[in-house]
Structures are given as structure tokens and as C-alpha cells.
Amino acid sequence: MVKKTAKSTVSTLSTLVVATKWTLWFIFVSAPLTAIGAPFFPLRVGPSPSDVDAEGPTFFIGLMLDEGMTRPAIILEATIIMVMAGAALFGLHHLRCILKNISSGAAFARENGLRLRKVGYAAVAAQVAIYGLWLVSVILQAAVGLDFEGRVIVLTPMPWVGILGIFVLSTIFLEGAQIKEEQDLTV
Amino acid sequence: MRAIGKGSLASLLAMGLHFTRIIIWVGFVGLAIAMMVVPFIPLIVSAVDGVANVDIDADSGVDAGEFLEIAHHFVTFGVMLFVVNRLLEILKTLRFGSPFVKENADRFRGLGYALLIGEGAKFAFGFLSLIFSADVEINSTIISWLAIIAVFVLSEVFREGARMKEEQDLTV
Numbered sequence: 001m002v003k004k005t006a007k008s009t010v011s012t013l014s015t016l017v018v019a020t021k022w023t024l025w026f027i028f029v030s031a032p033l034t035a036i037g038a039p040f041f042p043l044r045v046g047p048s049p050s051d052v053d054a055e056g057p058t059f060f061i062g063l064m065l066d067e068g069m070t071r072p073a074i075i076l077e078a079t080i081i082m083v084m085a086g087a088a089l090f091g092l093h094h095l096r097c098i099l100k101n102i103s104s105g106a107a108f109a110r111e112n113g114l115r116l117r118k119v120g121y122a123a124v125a126a127q128v129a130i131y132g133l134w135l136v137s138v139i140l141q142a143a144v145g146l147d148f149e150g151r152v153i154v155l156t157p158m159p160w161v162g163i164l165g166i167f168v169l170s171t172i173f174l175e176g177a178q179i180k181e182e183q184d185l186t187v
Numbered sequence: 188m189r190a191i192g193k194g195s196l197a198s199l200l201a202m203g204l205h206f207t208r209i210i211i212w213v214g215f216v217g218l219a220i221a222m223m224v225v226p227f228i229p230l231i232v233s234a235v236d237g238v239a240n241v242d243i244d245a246d247s248g249v250d251a252g253e254f255l256e257i258a259h260h261f262v263t264f265g266v267m268l269f270v271v272n273r274l275l276e277i278l279k280t281l282r283f284g285s286p287f288v289k290e291n292a293d294r295f296r297g298l299g300y301a302l303l304i305g306e307g308a309k310f311a312f313g314f315l316s317l318i319f320s321a322d323v324e325i326n327s328t329i330i331s332w333l334a335i336i337a338v339f340v341l342s343e344v345f346r347e348g349a350r351m352k353e354e355q356d357l358t359v
Contacts, residue, residue: 006343013336164200171190172286
């Protein structure tokens with residue numbers, strides 16, 4: 001059985017997960033609205049036709065925009081944020097289910113390992129989608145001349161370290177579940 | 188590809204962390220040297236200035252704010268180094284043995300405390316930066332706190348796993 005102190009840690013984590021979930025929902029909904037609405041915002045056009053002042057959309061999705069972003073850059077940024085928020089919401093849903101299992105004393109249920117594996121696959125899908133979007137933006141910039149000024153996708157290996165960690169944890173949970181099943185059969 | 192054991196995803200992760208550890212070590216040692224040398228820069232400059240055709244015109248003064256920024260990075264790198272070392276120890280058990288040992292539970296707990304100290308240090312340096320007008324960003328996110336609590340939960344899960352494994356070994 002998981003100890004009382006651990007249970008309170010789990011419930012604190014659950015509360016934080018719920019708070020994060022609502023924040024992510026807001027971002028998830030506002031990001032596509034921005035992507036759709038960006039061409040219609042009353043943006044002030046800067047020195048060149050592709051430059052815009054981000055005053056309008058900053059009001060709408062304050063956290064995501066930097067000054068001097070072009071319209072295509074705003075759409076790309078909003079799409080990337082939507083993908084990331086979607087994957088994070090999927091992950092948080094499964095994390096909440098795992099936490100429920102842990103607090104009810106079933107830390108090593110096979111279901112937990114499988115849920116973690118799903119979270120890992122979702123993270124891989126989101127990361128691949130981001131690379132895809134980056135590739136599309138590069139192609140569009142070269143072929144059609146769309147200006148993505150202000151949006152720089154930083155391709156770092158760090159997310160992959162986290163993703164590997166999730167898959168390793170998933171296997172540990174599955175191994176734990178196997179030991180538990182054997183133990184239950186012995187008893 | 189297997190997730191744990193020899194030549195597995197855990198080995199790949201360990202390789203990445205070994206590489207990261209080297210970078211963090213370089214940064215940590217550099218910052219440690221900077222912390223020791225920076226307070227004496229004006230002394231060194233005044234000693235060297237004018238000796239053997241050396242003429243230093245640049246502003247050599249280091250104020251408390253700049254020293255605070257270096258100290259902030261030093262603590263951050265220290266915490267990162269501790270975290271990476273603990274993770275590597277955990278990964279070693281995943282590659283060459285069973286993950287369910289009491290030591291791993293203790294390592295996760297230590298990791299959680301280190302991350303807590305790191306977050307606390309952010310606020311402490313943020314507060315000091317207001318006094319000494321240093322450029323230190325607090326930058327604490329809900330994700331960091333989620334990660335810290337998740338590490339403590341993982342520690343308890345590993346403790347439970349270790350207990351279960353011990354029972355299984357006794358039964359066999």
C-alpha cells in the first residue's frame with residue numbers, strides 16, 4: 001500500500017494537474033482561433049507589407065506572440081502551440097488516471113504502464129508534427145516566398161530525452177505489474 | 188528496441204546524459220573559477236596595469252549584481268549536475284539489474300529535494316536581485332512544480348516496487 005504521505009503528495013499533484021489542464025485548455029482553444037483569425041485581425045502594417053505590429057493579436061493570445069511577427073509566423077506559432085497543448089492535454093488525462101490508480105493502491109497495474117506508453121507515443125507524434133510544420137514553413141518560404149519572420153523553431157534533442165524517459169518509465173511500470181501479478185498468483 | 192537492459196533505450200538515455208554531464212561539468216567548473224576570481228578582478232587589474240607596457244583602460248569593476256548573476260548560474264549548474272548524476276545512477280540499475288531497489292527510491296527522493304532547492308534558490312536570487320538590481324529572472328513555472336511532485340510520487344512508487352520485489356525474492 002502506498003503510504004499516507006505519498007497519498008497527500010499524489011493529491012497535491014492531482015490538484016496541480018487539474019490547474020495545468022485548464023490553462024492548457026485555454027491555450028488549446030485560443031491557438032486555433034488565432035490561426036483562423038490572424039488574417040482578419042486589424043493589424044497595423046509595418047514598413048514592408050509583410051511586417052505587422054502584433055498589438056492586435058497580443059491582446060487575444062497575450063502569451064504567445066512577440067512583436068514584429070508576420071501573419072504567416074503567427075499562424076505557424078499558433079499551430080505549433082495547438083499541437084503541443086493537445087499532446088500535453090492527452091498526457092495529463094492519462095497522468096490523472098495513473099494518479100488515481102496510485103492513490104487507490106494500484107501503482108503497479110498493467111494499465112498504468114500502457115497509459116504511459118500511450119503518452120510516449122503522443123509525445124513522439126507531437127514532436128514529429130512540429131518537425132513537419134517546420135519543413136512545410138521552409139518549403140513555403142522557398143517556393144511561395146511566405147515570410148515567417150519572428151518565428152524561429154529551435155530543434156533541440158531535449159524533448160527526445162524526455163520521451164525516452166517516458167518509455168523507460170512505462171517499461172518499469174509494466175515490469176512492476178508483472179511482479180505484482182506473479183505475487184498475487186503466489187498468494 | 189528494448190526499454191531497459193543492456194543496449195536498450197535506457198542505455199541511449201544514459202549516453203545522452205553522459206554527454207550532458209560533460210557540458211554541465213565544464214560550465215560548473217568555469218562558474219566556480221569565475222566566482223573565486225571575479226571579486227579580485229580590480230586587485231588583479233591594478234597589479235597588472237602599468238607593468239611591462241600593459242595598459243588597461245576598460246572598466247574593471249564588478250558590482251554585487253554581476254556577482255549575484257554568476258552565483259545564480261553556479262547554483263543552477265550545481266543542481267543540474269546533482270540531478271544528472273542521480274539519474275545516471277538510476278539508469279545504471281535499469282541497465283544492469285532490477286529497477287526496484289530501495290536505493291532508487293532514495294535517489295528519486297534526493298532528486299526531488301535537489302529540484303526543490305533549485306526552485307527555492309530561484310526565488311532567493313530573484314529577491315536578492317531586487318536589492319542589488321541584478322538581471323536574474325525567477326522563471327518558475329507550474330510545469331517545474333508538477334515535475335518536482337511527480338518525482339516524489341515516483342520515489343514512493345519505487346519504494347513500493349522494491350518492497351514487492353524483496354517479498355518476491357523471499358518467496359522464490
